[in-house]
Amino acid sequence: xxxxxxxxxxxxxxxxxxxxxxxxxxxxxxxxxxxxxxxxxxxxxxxxxxxxxxxxxxxxxxxxxxxxxxxxxxxxxxxxxxxxxxxxxxxxxxxx
Amino acid sequence: xxxxxxxxxxxxxxxxxxxxxxxxxxxxxxxxxxxxxxxxxxxxxxxxxxxxxxxxxxxxxxxxxxxxxxxxxxxxxxxxxxxxxxxxxxxxxxxxxxxxxxxxxxxxxxxxxxxxxxxxxxxxxxxxxxxxxxxxxxxxxxxxxxxxxxxxxxxxxxxxxxxxxxxxxxxxxxxxxxxxxxxxxxxxxxxxxxxxxxxxxxxxxxxxxxxxxxxxxxxxxxxxxxxxxxxxxxxxxxxxxxxxxxxxxxxxxxxxxxxxxxxxxxxxxxxxxxxxxxxxxxxxxxxxxxxxxxxxxxxxxxxxxxxxxxxxxxxxxxxxxxxxxxxxxxxxxxxxxxxxxxxxxxxxxxxxxxxxxxxxxxxxxxxxxxxxxxxxxxxxxxxxxxxxxxxxxxxxxxxxxxxxxxxxxxxxxxxxxxxxxxxxxxxxxxxxxxxxxxxxxxxxxxxxxxxxxxxxxxxxxxxxxxxxxxxxxxxxxxxxxxxxxxxxxxxx
Numbered sequence: 001x002x003x004x005x006x007x008x009x010x011x012x013x014x015x016x017x018x019x020x021x022x023x024x025x026x027x028x029x030x031x032x033x034x035x036x037x038x039x040x041x042x043x044x045x046x047x048x049x050x051x052x053x054x055x056x057x058x059x060x061x062x063x064x065x066x067x068x069x070x071x072x073x074x075x076x077x078x079x080x081x082x083x084x085x086x087x088x089x090x091x092x093x094x095x096x
Numbered sequence: 097x098x099x100x101x102x103x104x105x106x107x108x109x110x111x112x113x114x115x116x117x118x119x120x121x122x123x124x125x126x127x128x129x130x131x132x133x134x135x136x137x138x139x140x141x142x143x144x145x146x147x148x149x150x151x152x153x154x155x156x157x158x159x160x161x162x163x164x165x166x167x168x169x170x171x172x173x174x175x176x177x178x179x180x181x182x183x184x185x186x187x188x189x190x191x192x193x194x195x196x197x198x199x200x201x202x203x204x205x206x207x208x209x210x211x212x213x214x215x216x217x218x219x220x221x222x223x224x225x226x227x228x229x230x231x232x233x234x235x236x237x238x239x240x241x242x243x244x245x246x247x248x249x250x251x252x253x254x255x256x257x258x259x260x261x262x263x264x265x266x267x268x269x270x271x272x273x274x275x276x277x278x279x280x281x282x283x284x285x286x287x288x289x290x291x292x293x294x295x296x297x298x299x300x301x302x303x304x305x306x307x308x309x310x311x312x313x314x315x316x317x318x319x320x321x322x323x324x325x326x327x328x329x330x331x332x333x334x335x336x337x338x339x340x341x342x343x344x345x346x347x348x349x350x351x352x353x354x355x356x357x358x359x360x361x362x363x364x365x366x367x368x369x370x371x372x373x374x375x376x377x378x379x380x381x382x383x384x385x386x387x388x389x390x391x392x393x394x395x396x397x398x399x400x401x402x403x404x405x406x407x408x409x410x411x412x413x414x415x416x417x418x419x420x421x422x423x424x425x426x427x428x429x430x431x432x433x434x435x436x437x438x439x440x441x442x443x444x445x446x447x448x449x450x451x452x453x454x455x456x457x458x459x460x461x462x463x464x465x466x467x468x469x470x471x472x473x474x475x476x477x478x479x480x481x482x483x484x485x486x487x488x489x490x491x492x493x494x495x496x497x498x499x500x501x502x503x504x505x506x507x508x509x510x511x512x513x514x515x516x517x518x519x520x521x522x523x524x525x526x527x528x529x530x531x532x533x534x535x536x537x538x539x540x541x542x543x544x545x546x547x548x549x550x551x552x553x554x555x556x557x558x559x560x561x562x563x564x565x566x567x568x569x570x571x572x573x574x575x576x577x578x579x580x581x582x583x584x585x586x587x588x
Contacts, residue, residue: 007456016410016455017417017432018448019440028449031510035453038511039399039466042473052471053478055287055301055331056527056555062330076194080421089419092431 003033099127103257104578107166107314110260114165121154121165121209128167128211132258135581140233141243141253143172144180145212153209161207163321168203169262171250172213173220174305175294176200179210183296184218184228184246187442188422197294198329199263199305199322206321214249214262218444219413220270220298222246223516226507227446234503235278236579238543241500244274244516250308251278256581261309261318265295267302268401269495269520272532275308276495276548279534279577281565282308283315284520286555287527288333290319291326299408300331302401302524311575312533312566316340319558338559344566348382351564354389354488359519364497371536371547372494375568379492382567387488391480396473397522398514403457403470404525409447410454416442449510478526485554490561493519495532495548499540519550529553533565534574544577 003009009029013020020028074087083090102110102119113119129147136142150167157165170176173183175193177200182188200210217227225233225248233248235241236256243252247264251274254262264271266284275282283306290305297303307318320341325334355376360369380386418424418438425441428434443451457466484491497518506513523530535549549568553561569575 006462007453009452012452012456012459013448014436015459016451017414017435017439018443018451019436020448024445024448028445028452032449032453032456034511035402035514039403039470042396042399042403042469045393045396045473045476047469047472047476050472050475052468053475053525056478056481057286057288057333057335059288059331059333064327064330072194079194080191082418082422082424091419092428092434094431 003029005033005036007032007036099130102127103131105260106311107163107261107309107317108311110166111164114159121157121159122151124165125150125154125167125209125211128258135256136258138234138239138581139236139252139256139258140231141214141249141256141258142212143182143215143230143249146179149178150209150211157209158207163203163317164207165209166207166260167209167211168318169212169214169250169253169259170200170210171216171247171262171264173216173265173296174199174263176210176213179213181213181296182230184216184230185443185447186229186423187416187438191422195294198291198326200294202322202324208321212259214247214253216249217246218447219296219409220246220265220267221409221446221450223269223273223513224506225249226503227444229444232503235500236581237279237545238500241502241545242277244277244496244500246270247308248274251275251280251282254278254280254308254310255579261307261314263305264308265303265305266524267299267405268524269517271306271308272495272520272530272548272550273517275532277500277546279546279579280308280310281312281315281531281533281575282306283319283531283558284523284529285319285323285558286529288331289529289556289558290322291324291329291332293326293328297412299405300412301408302405312562312569313341313344315531316344316562333556335556340559340562343559343563346563348379348384348564348567351384352387352488353379353384353564354387354484354491356389356391356394356484356491356493358391358394359493364494365499365538367538368494368497368499368547372549375535375549376492378571379564379568382571384564389484389488389491391484391522393473393476393480394522397477397525398518400470400473400477400525401521402453402514403466404474406450406454407458407467408454410451410458413447413451446510474525477522481526481528490564491552493550493552495519495550499538499545499547523552528555529558529561531561531565533569534577536574
């Protein structure tokens with residue numbers, strides 16, 4: 001479903017693992033084409049030689065001591081699982 | 097003191113009362129509960145309340161701590177142990193937080209009582225709270241209008257005296273814009289000032305947690321409690337915390353304030369423009385020197401934001417896959433069906449749009465043209481602020497170009513909704529701090545609608561914008577005005 005931009009909503013939605021109805025894909029195509037048209041204004045700016053931004057006060061190579069500490073128990077980690085068994089998250093079969 | 101007088105108090109005044117033992121922390125919770133029962137049916141600020149837990153904490157509250165016995169509402173995207181954390185989404189249906197966010201731990205350590213989870217646009221994506229999948233929140237000044245967003249529940253709760261103060265989160269204006277539209281104070285700290293650990297991530301390089309309060313002093317009290325370095329957030333800054341409260345009373349002699357000429361654009365509501373002009377005059381009469389400055393990249397901020405924020409969101413929201421927590425689609429036939437249908441049924445339209453846009457701008461062949469290019473323009477925006485701050489101590493602008501708009505007015509056109517954040521977004525891109533304070537009213541259809549004044553400050557210079565905001569607030573009466581839904585006693 002081609003719009004006015006290169007974006008193919010139905011294809012990218014599959015990459016993002018979101019099923020869409022045809023109606024949704026059509027609505028989003030139009031809305032996101034508008035957004036992409038709006039952001040075209042950025043192309044007017046020459047950014048040759050400009051470094052991509054970090055932050056106002058950038059910090060680098062943040063490390064902390066690699067020390068064991070108490071965190072969730074297995075039971076706590078599983079406490080919100082939609083399906084679980086034997087201390088594991090249960091999902092549909094992934095390998096044949 | 098009767099309940100209606102009690103709930104209208106600021107955090108600072110409530111504390112004095114608690115410390116004089118004129119009211120107990122338990123009585124405060126009871127008064128708040130009654131108030132919420134009375135008005136939240138109309139406002140819709142809260143998604144969940146755990147009165148029992150709050151009463152238990154109130155009974156053991158240490159009143160002598162900095163926020164001892166003070167209930168604080170929490171935006172429902174910040175984890176509070178044992179409570180739901182819906183993010184305004186169906187995809188977190190049934191989730192209960194197994195831990196406290198660092199900000200919640202810090203509030204507790206300061207004696208505060210986390211009380212209730214407030215409504216928001218789904219995953220904080222929106223400017224009106226209408227993207228909440230769970231309920232709609234209305235503006236206490238006019239129930240036919242939006243409270244702003246995404247922290248609309250926090251702002252509406254504080255404005256309607258359903259909370260003494262609240263935490264919100266701000267990715268592109270989500271604390272400041274709803275604070276402006278609801279007539280309260282909202283502070284976005286500098287990036288890295290407050291830990292994001294336990295805040296469900298939307299755009300990790302832009303998100304910050306901050307307070308929504310009735311007064312500037314209260315904002316200073318709350319940020320004093322939540323600011324600081326955290327080993328659990330590698331982007332939090334290991335810089336000393338300044339005394340936000342003690343410095344409030346400094347006067348404005350010698351303070352230089354910049355008015356960015358690019359911010360006085362067409363499209364600003366004339367009543368907003370008039371209120372901002374008057375506020376600039378008022379600040380000048382208080383001793384501040386007013387200087388015109390230029391932020392030439394301003395017109396690109398919204399475009400940069402919607403590339404960077406959606407890119408980060410597409411990565412952050414990949415974790416919602418129906419496996420480890422929350423909602424899962426029924427009877428998936430295989431794992432791709434599980435992902436695809438869980439995310440189809442669990443996410444609302446704005447979240448889907450942003451994930452799709454973010455996936456696209458990061459995809460092979462488009463990354464350089466969109467994402468990398470936007471990051472470079474972001475650097476130009478950051479430089480604009482750095483050079484402006486060589487000349488001035490803080491910048492002044494409207495928080496929002498318009499007062500509260502009608503429910504449903506902008507829902508069909510995402511781009512129009514995005515433009516609501518035109519004055520707030522650049523601060524997140526540059527990592528600087530900002531505050532919105534009440535500065536007047538627009539009269540629309542017989543309703544008074546609050547207008548917000550935004551002050552932007554240098555990185556880690558929250559002290560300065562709080563001081564300027566406090567001086568302005570104390571010289572005006574805007575913060576004393578109460579919405580029609582406020583109890584009679586507070587109108588006097």
